[in-house]
Amino acid sequence: MRKKVKAVPEWLNSPIWSTPPPATAPADPFGTDFSRPLAPPPEPPPSVPPPPTYEQAVGSYAGRERETREEEGAGAALRAHLLADFKSALSKKTVNMGELRRLACLGVPDGGNDIRPLVWKLLLGYLPTERSLWPYELEKKRSQYSAYKDEFLLNPSEKLRRIEESKLSRKKELNGEKHGLLPRLEVTNEEHPLSSGKSSLWNKYFQESEILEQIDRDVKRTHPDISFFSAKSNQESLRRILIIYSRLNPSVRYVQGMNEVLAPLFYVLSNDPDESNSASAEADTFFCFVELISGFKNNYCKHLDNSRVGIRSTLSKLSQLLKKHDEELWRHMEVITKVFPQYYAFRWITLLLTMEFSFNVCIHIWDAILGDPEGPPDTLLRICCAMLILVRKRLLVGDFTANIQLLQHYPQTNIDHLLHIANRLRGTVAS
Amino acid sequence: MVLVLALGDLHIPHRAPDLPAKFKSMLVPGKIQHIICTGNLCIKEIHDYLKSLCPDLHITRGEYDEDARYPETKTVTIGQFKLGLCHGHQVVPWGDLDSLAMLQRQLDVDILVTGHTHQFKAYKHEGGVVINPGSATGAYSSITYDVNPSFVLMDIDGLRVVVYVYELIDGEVKVDKIDFKKTATMHG
Numbered sequence: 378m379r380k381k382v383k384a385v386p387e388w389l390n391s392p393i394w395s396t397p398p399p400a401t402a403p404a405d406p407f408g409t410d411f412s413r414p415l416a417p418p419p420e421p422p423p424s425v426p427p428p429p430t431y432e433q434a435v436g437s438y439a440g441r442e443r444e445t446r447e448e449e450g451a452g453a454a455l456r457a458h459l460l461a462d463f464k465s466a467l468s469k470k471t472v473n474m475g476e477l478r479r480l481a482c483l484g485v486p487d488g489g490n491d492i493r494p495l496v497w498k499l500l501l502g503y504l505p506t507e508r509s510l511w512p513y514e515l516e517k518k519r520s521q522y523s524a525y526k527d528e529f530l531l532n533p534s535e536k537l538r539r540i541e542e543s544k545l546s547r548k549k550e551l552n553g554e555k556h557g558l559l560p561r562l563e564v565t566n567e568e569h570p571l572s573s574g575k576s577s578l579w580n581k582y583f584q585e586s587e588i589l590e591q592i593d594r595d596v597k598r599t600h601p602d603i604s605f606f607s608a609k610s611n612q613e614s615l616r617r618i619l620i621i622y623s624r625l626n627p628s629v630r631y632v633q634g635m636n637e638v639l640a641p642l643f644y645v646l647s648n649d650p651d652e653s654n655s656a657s658a659e660a661d662t663f664f665c666f667v668e669l670i671s672g673f674k675n676n677y678c679k680h681l682d683n684s685r686v687g688i689r690s691t692l693s694k695l696s697q698l699l700k701k702h703d704e705e706l707w708r709h710m711e712v713i714t715k716v717f718p719q720y721y722a723f724r725w726i727t728l729l730l731t732m733e734f735s736f737n738v739c740i741h742i743w744d745a746i747l748g749d750p751e752g753p754p755d756t757l758l759r760i761c762c763a764m765l766i767l768v769r770k771r772l773l774v775g776d777f778t779a780n781i782q783l784l785q786h787y788p789q790t791n792i793d794h795l796l797h798i799a800n801r802l803r804g805t806v807a808s
Numbered sequence: 809m810v811l812v813l814a815l816g817d818l819h820i821p822h823r824a825p826d827l828p829a830k831f832k833s834m835l836v837p838g839k840i841q842h843i844i845c846t847g848n849l850c851i852k853e854i855h856d857y858l859k860s861l862c863p864d865l866h867i868t869r870g871e872y873d874e875d876a877r878y879p880e881t882k883t884v885t886i887g888q889f890k891l892g893l894c895h896g897h898q899v900v901p902w903g904d905l906d907s908l909a910m911l912q913r914q915l916d917v918d919i920l921v922t923g924h925t926h927q928f929k930a931y932k933h934e935g936g937v938v939i940n941p942g943s944a945t946g947a948y949s950s951i952t953y954d955v956n957p958s959f960v961l962m963d964i965d966g967l968r969v970v971v972y973v974y975e976l977i978d979g980e981v982k983v984d985k986i987d988f989k990k991t992a993t994m995h996g
Contacts, residue, residue, distance in 0.1 A: 534809035534965040559930040559937070561973065564983040569972045570811055570961055571834040583839055 456486045463492055472499055472506045481748025482796075484741050493744070494649040497642070500747040501668045503661065515657070522621075522660035529624040530617060533578040537568065585624075588631050592619045595636040603736060605644060614659040615639055618666060632677040634724075637731045639666050641740050669747075672754045676727055691726055691758070692718040698762045702802055706769045714777045721784035725761050729753075733764075733787045745796050751803070763798035764790075810887050811839060813862070815959035816846030816895070816923040817943035819872065820854050824945035828957050830981050831944065831974065837861050840961070842886055846923030846941065847895035848872050870895040870923070883917055887964045888990060892917035896924035896940075902951070903940075909933045918990055919962075919969070925949060928958045928973060930986050937988060939971065946976065967991075 463485065466476050481500060485493045498504045503518070504511055531539070567574035574580055596615045600606040606615075618639060623631040642665050647658040654661070670677075681687035695718045700707040710716045724732055729746065731739050742760065749756040765772065767790060772780050813835070820826060827835075840862045847870025849855055855875070859865050869878035881894040892915040899907050903925040912920040913935045920938045926949035928942035942958035949955060957976040962969055971986040 532809045534963050534970070537970075538965065538968065556933050557931070559932050559971075559986045559988060561930075561984040561986055564972065564985050567983075569974075569983045569985070570839060570963060571972075571974070573834070586838070 456488070459483060459486045460488060460492075463496070467492060467495055467499075470508050472508065474499070474506060475750070478748045478750050482745050482800075484744045484796075491650045493740075494646050494654060496744075497645060497747055498661065498665065501665045503665050503668065515661075518664055519657050519660040522663055525621045525625070525663075526617065529621045533570070533582045536578055588623055589620065591633065592616055592623070592631055592636070595619075595633060599636045599640050600736065603644075605647070606640065611643070611647070614662075615643060618643070618659060618663045621663065622667065622670075626674075629674055629677045632727075634728050635670070635677075637728045638670065641731060641736070641743060642666055642669065644736075645740065669753065672752060673727075673729075688723070688727070689719075691754075692722055695722055695726075695758055695761055698758060698802065699765055702762065703766055703769065706765065706772060709773050710765075710780070714775070714780055716777055716780045716784070720781055722761055724785075725764070726757060729757060730760070734792075738792060741792055742796070745799070756799070759799040759802045760795065762802055763795050766798055767795055810841050810964040812842045812844060812886055812891075812962040812964060813840045813959065814844050814846075814921050814939060814941045814962060815944040816941060817848045817870065817926050817947060817949070818854060818945045819848055819850060819943070819947035820945065822850060822872065823947035827945055828976050830976060830979075831957065831959065834974070834981070835861055842866070842884070844882075844884065844891060844893050844921055846870065846893065846921060847878065848923070850874055866893055868893045868895050871897050881911075881915060883915055888967050889919055889964055889969065890917040892920040894920070894922050896922035903927070903929075905931055905933065905938065908938050909935050912936050912938060921960075925951060926955045927952075928956075928960070928975065930971060930973070932988070942975075 459480070463480055466473060466480060477496065477499060481496060485496060505514060567577050568579065570579045572579050593616060596612050596619070599615065605611060615636060619631055619635060639662070643658065643662045646662050646665070647655055649655040649658065675681050675686040676688045676691055678687060683689055696707070696711060699710070730742055734742065746753050746756050746760070764787060768783060768788065771783060775783060818824065818827065837860060842864045843858055843862045843866065845858060845865070845867040847868050850870070850872045851874055855867070866882050866884055867878045868882050869876070869880055880898065881892065884891045884893065892912060894911060896902065899911055899922070901907060908920060908922060918936045920936065922938065922940055925940060926943040926947065927940060929938065929940040931938045939960060941960040943949065943955050944957055944959045946955045946957035959974050961972040961974065963972065967990045969988055973984045973986065975982045
């Protein structure tokens with residue numbers, strides 16, 4: 378007996394996904410009540426000029442040039458309003474996270490680049506909601522990072538020298554005698570450079586040199602087109618963060634691509650107008666990176682690849698999500714053209730979309746990924762699903778090659794649409 | 809942190825067939841940045857083997873080396889230190905520390921590495937430090953048959969050098985270390 382194929386929901390067939398946005402697109406997608414059935418698409422625009430949309434409020438994506446001067450004026454007002462909302466939410470004695478998340482999902486507006494570092498630090502839980510605790514927390518975390526640097530970044534030569542210097546109870550004059558045979562000291566614990574002893578600092582150092590080389594290579598080729606990342610000091614910071622992370626997390630170590638996930642975080646936090654913050658950007662970024670990656674850690678563990686929690690399982694969750702919301706597209710992709718998620722979504726997920734969009738666009742998407750109350754992993758999956766749905770018309774007529782080409786070089790798109798669709802898929806990821 | 813391997817007087821194949829197995833298992837490529845060799849390898853195969861451990865190889869000529877093109881002396885600057893290399897059969901009396909000190913002043917180096925006596929030595933005088941890594945194979949010398957295989961690994965870290973001495977005594981590898989710093993009073 379043939380199973381009835383679920384019909385494509387009305388809203389997916391709406392003309393708004395393939396034509397420029399009409400001015401009457403829904404004004405506030407976040408605030409709607411999701412228990413109600415999805416409303417039918419809006420009527421064609423009336424003759425009276427409509428109120429400005431939220432797209433205009435967060436502005437600056439494709440389609441902007443089509444706005445009239447009147448709408449632009451209104452858009453600027455809305456942007457200023459949104460910025461004011463952010464500033465008021467951030468200046469409270471105890472930050473209301475629900476409110477902040479709601480605002481973050483609308484996106485930090487243009488001109489709000491100086492509040493983004495603070496917003497991200499709060500969203501990632503680096504700063505507590507209680508404003509008065511901020512100086513204490515920052516001090517604590519930053520000095521912890523200094524301790525990590527001392528422990529994990531010294532080579533064996535330097536480490537042994539420090540140990541010896543601390544052991545000497547009085548200053549031993551090494552160059553005391555002018556002449557004579559130099560005194561020999563026995564080497565204990567197999568602590569010499571050619572040692573293969575398990576506990577030898579030297580041995581451990583050489584075993585990890587491969588990872589260090591990989592990190593070095595990747596850091597040097599992170600965003601070569603952006604001058605910020607060509608600066609030696611910034612590259613050094615990225616290097617140090619990744620090395621310390623790899624030493625603290627032996628189960629994951631370093632996986633190629635982590636540098637790409639680290640880059641936007643470091644960039645945003647380094648461009649904090651507050652000098653005391655931008656100077657400690659490296660330490661702050663480290664902890665934010667740890668927090669962000671923790672939700673995705675299982676995707677990077679090689680030995681978890683085929684388990685219930687590894688990358689394969691994440692990719693199949695994406696399949697399920699697509700099947701649930703757009704069975705026609707799912708069937709065309711996975712049954713007919715055999716375009717499975719591992720061919721295109723692997724990079725989307727492990728790099729958190731940093732390579733699919735331009736740097737600035739990516740930062741705007743991350744506002745939503747970090748801000749969404751469902752958490753980064755689920756939000757990311759919904760956005761990936763939305764990316765597929767947004768180009769469904771092209772995918773449905775494409776074969777294997779055309780579709781892979783399209784998805785591996787995802788076309789420039791209106792981010793507001795993308796996030797809007799991702800919103801509509803809410804509450805459906807959990808298997 | 810720069811690792812420099814100093815060895816010599818192997819006399820392969822005339823007096824010894826190969827390096828001791830325990831030494832060979834420790835000497836792997838990738839760890840050492842420079843090799844300085846006092847001479848008397850004596851054949852090309854050993855040259856190639858050393859080259860495989862580290863591409864930056866410096867050799868001076870010993871009296872039994874088959875390749876006549878090695879220089880009599882050589883100087884290398886590594887980090888803050890100037891190292892001098894010479895086989896040592898040219899310096900008479902052999903192994904005499906004052907004569908070696910003269911050579912060191914002539915070469916104007918902080919550390920002079922020489923061989924020929926097949927006996928490890930690390931000696932300090934006001935011109936600098938003289939190191940003899942001994943014979944890496946334990947080959948007999950012109951002076952004695954009682955030779956323990958030995959070589960030296962220097963860890964140059966800024967103005968400080970830690971010299972690790974590897975000796976094969978009664979079949980076991982024994983490692984000692986010697987610490988010294990370069991100061992303004994030292995030559996160079």
